Amino acid sequence: MSNKVFLKLLTGEESNGKGVIDISNGGKVLIISDLHMGSGNRDDLSGNNGEMLIRMLEEYYFKNGWILVLNGDIEELQRYSLDLIREKWTGLYRVFNLFAKENRLYKNTGNHDELLLSKKYGSYPYTLYSVLKIETGTVPAYVFHGHQLSSIYTNFNKLIGLCIRYILKPFGIKNILDARNPYKRFHIEREAYAFSIKSHCLSIIGHTHRPLFESLGRFDYIKFEIERLCRDYPSSPSEEKIRIENEVSALRKELGKLKRKERQDVLRQSLYGDELPVPCLFNSGCTLGKKGINAIEITNNDIALVYWFIEGKSKKFIKRGGYEIYEIPESPYRRAVLNQNKLDYILAKIKLLGNN
Numbered sequence: 001m002s003n004k005v006f007l008k009l010l011t012g013e014e015s016n017g018k019g020v021i022d023i024s025n026g027g028k029v030l031i032i033s034d035l036h037m038g039s040g041n042r043d044d045l046s047g048n049n050g051e052m053l054i055r056m057l058e059e060y061y062f063k064n065g066w067i068l069v070l071n072g073d074i075e076e077l078q079r080y081s082l083d084l085i086r087e088k089w090t091g092l093y094r095v096f097n098l099f100a101k102e103n104r105l106y107k108n109t110g111n112h113d114e115l116l117l118s119k120k121y122g123s124y125p126y127t128l129y130s131v132l133k134i135e136t137g138t139v140p141a142y143v144f145h146g147h148q149l150s151s152i153y154t155n156f157n158k159l160i161g162l163c164i165r166y167i168l169k170p171f172g173i174k175n176i177l178d179a180r181n182p183y184k185r186f187h188i189e190r191e192a193y194a195f196s197i198k199s200h201c202l203s204i205i206g207h208t209h210r211p212l213f214e215s216l217g218r219f220d221y222i223k224f225e226i227e228r229l230c231r232d233y234p235s236s237p238s239e240e241k242i243r244i245e246n247e248v249s250a251l252r253k254e255l256g257k258l259k260r261k262e263r264q265d266v267l268r269q270s271l272y273g274d275e276l277p278v279p280c281l282f283n284s285g286c287t288l289g290k291k292g293i294n295a296i297e298i299t300n301n302d303i304a305l306v307y308w309f310i311e312g313k314s315k316k317f318i319k320r321g322g323y324e325i326y327e328i329p330e331s332p333y334r335r336a337v338l339n340q341n342k343l344d345y346i347l348a349k350i351k352l353l354g355n356n
Contacts, residue, residue, distance in 0.1 A: 010131060010142055010195060017130035019106055021067060023300050024137030030061050031143055031296040033071035033206025034286035036112065037092065039084040049293050049308075050092065052333050056293070056308050057095045059328050060335065066297075068099045069132060071206045071284060072110025072145030082121060100125070106132055110145035110207060136300045138343040139202055139350070146207035146283075149191040189281065196280035197354040202303070202346070204296055209286040211294040213305040213339040214279030214346065222255050278353045279346050304340035308333060 021029060035053070061068060075085050086093060099105035107126045109116055116124050131144040192203040193215060229244050229251075236244060282303065285294025292309035309318065311332040323336040 073112040111147040139347040141202040146205035211285035212283035215281040
């Protein structure tokens with residue numbers, strides 16, 4: 001599927017490969033992506049959080065009536081066979097089946113599991129989509145993996161898969177992912193961002209492994225948060241000023257780490273240059289983090305970026321941020337809402353800030 005054909009699919013001129021989830025009268029949707037389920041070897045990318053993923057899906061989302069959207073790169077088919085993956089992840093497929101039996105499972109394909117569309121996997125048990133449209137009753141949300149906006153993946157994904165399986169994997173070389181290349185990452189995010197502004201909708205992607213909320217990554221969010229804290233500081237009481245001082249100090253340290261992690265000139269580009277960000281782009285991140293799992297939750301009223309982690313292993317900003325924590329009973333697994341906003345407020349900002 002070419003870039004142009006995919007954009008037609010998004011805007012409604014094509015329907016093959018598009019699914020619709022209607023929650024305008026109520027309903028809750030969880031969006032996760034980039035599980036990269038492997039064979040269980042040492043380089044299995046889902047190994048860090050596999051058990052937590054099973055517990056959170058079954059005990060929190062399934063039991064509470066959520067719809068599950070798997071937004072691409074669920075199985076790592078560029079490295080492993082589906083039989084090996086299914087053998088390793090029987091517990092996770094069991095949970096997927098719980099959602100599927102109640103028609104609460106939707107699955108988009110990504111570049112790493114695109115092979116599922118071939119005749120070889122004709123017996124795959126779940127319906128596959130390229131894009132899902134969520135009708136919220138407030139603002140439409142399009143859910144797609146994101147690799148479709150790169151000409152490299154639309155034209156050469158099969159060749160890339162062969163190189164990974166027969167060259168990179170045998171020699172123990174890790175994938176050259178867009179998630180590790182800030183230039184490629186920003187290109188894909190900008191394409192999705194531009195589409196959303198033009199169409200007055202939300203785009204929810206994966207692929208780059210970078211959590212985004214209202215078009216802000218962690219780097220941009222920290223800058224805006226520091227600005228907010230500085231604005232609150234003069235009118236705050238003494239005890240609150242001490243807290244703000246400590247928070248700004250911690251955020252500045254985290255900002256410094258991010259600058260060292262990636263080239264500063266790339267980070268400075270952001271998605272929107274010096275303009276006000278239009279809150280139309282979201283990214284569910286991935287399940288591969290050493291300390292937790294990011295995901296997007298959306299209802300007909302609001303949207304949230306959440307973070308699941310193991311007690312004692314969360315990122316430092318969780319501990320100091322005062323987040324409300326949900327605990328799965330009799331387990332070390334915890335859920336924090338990192339960001340949340342009302343859809344009508346987001347739609348208003350898209351209309352007001354997205355107009356030329």
